[in-house]
Amino acid sequence: MQGMYHQGHWEPGEGSAMFADGRADRPPPPGSMPTRMGDAAAVSSGHGGHDEVLARMAAENATRLPPVTPVLLQRGQDRYAIYCLPCHSALGDGDGPVVRRGFPAPPSYHQQRLRDAPDRHFYDVISQGYGIMPSYADRVDPQDRWAIVAYVRALQLSQHAPVAELPPAVQAKLAASGAKR
Ligand code: HEC
Structure with missing residues (x-):
């Protein structure tokens, strides 16, 4: 048994003269799917x-937000x-620091069209990009894309909460301040 562990082998990322591209790693065949991913993948x-892998696939196929928890929103x-x-x-x-330095301004999340847009639209924009906005698929995991969508929904609510749905104490404070509804 031990012989299997102690035989000659290449480590990930090592060079090799055996292949034309000089790398020991072989590129996966087109269309192949990983069976293990993430931090736990290296555990025997x-x-x-x-x-x-299953969690990512579920996130990629989901059409709407997972149950929103404080942990998800925080993430x-x-x-x-x-x-x-x-x-x-x-x-x-849409008025972030990069825009203030000259990048074209994105639309506000607080316009009616984006308030009405389905959750999955935001997920798809993060995954595929939109117009001049690049894709963030290589930096943001599927599960994290949904976490961001949940937070964008919270941002939208923060600017457009129906007064009747606010806690009574907040409603009273609002009335006392004479704020316009
Ligand atoms: C480098 C600047 C930049 C970054 C970073 C960026 N965006 Fe954008 N985003 C844009 C611009 C510009 C547009 C408008 C693109 C266009 O219409 O050509 C846009 C458009 C959008 C839209 C509107 C799509 C529609 O239907 O009109 C959404 C939603 C969005 N971005 C979400 C995100 C999310 C979520 C992130 C973070 C993962 C993100 N963006 C990161 C620049 C950016």
Whole structure:
């Protein structure tokens, strides 16, 4: 048994004169699917790596948000700040720091068309890009894309919450301040 572990082998990323491209790694054949992914993939039993593949596939095929939890929103806020805020701004109105330096402004998330757009539209824009916006598929995992979509929905609500759905204490404060509804 031990002989199998101790035989000559290449490590990932190592060079080799055996192949024309000088790499020991072979590119996967077109259309092949990984059976293990993520941090748990390197563990010998690999079950966790397989669960990760299934979770990604489920996220890729989902048409709407997973159940929204504080953890999901927190993760979405965190990823949004890294990958979206530079152009779309902290508020989502399309006036981020990169836009202020000359990049074309994206549309505000607070316009009616994007309020009405299905969850999956946001997921697809992150995955495929949109017009001059590049795809973020290589940097944002499918599960994280949904976390970002959940956070964008929260941003939209933050600017367009029906007064009647606010907690009574907040409604009272609003009335006292004389704010316009
Ligand atoms: C480099 C700047 C930039 C970054 C970063 C960026 N976007 Fe965009 N985004 C744009 C621009 C510009 C447009 C408008 C593109 C067009 O209409 O050609 C846009 C459009 C959109 C739209 C509107 C699509 C529609 O139906 O009109 C959504 C939704 C969106 N982005 C979401 C995101 C999310 C989520 C992220 C983060 C993962 C992100 N964007 C990161 C620049 C950016």
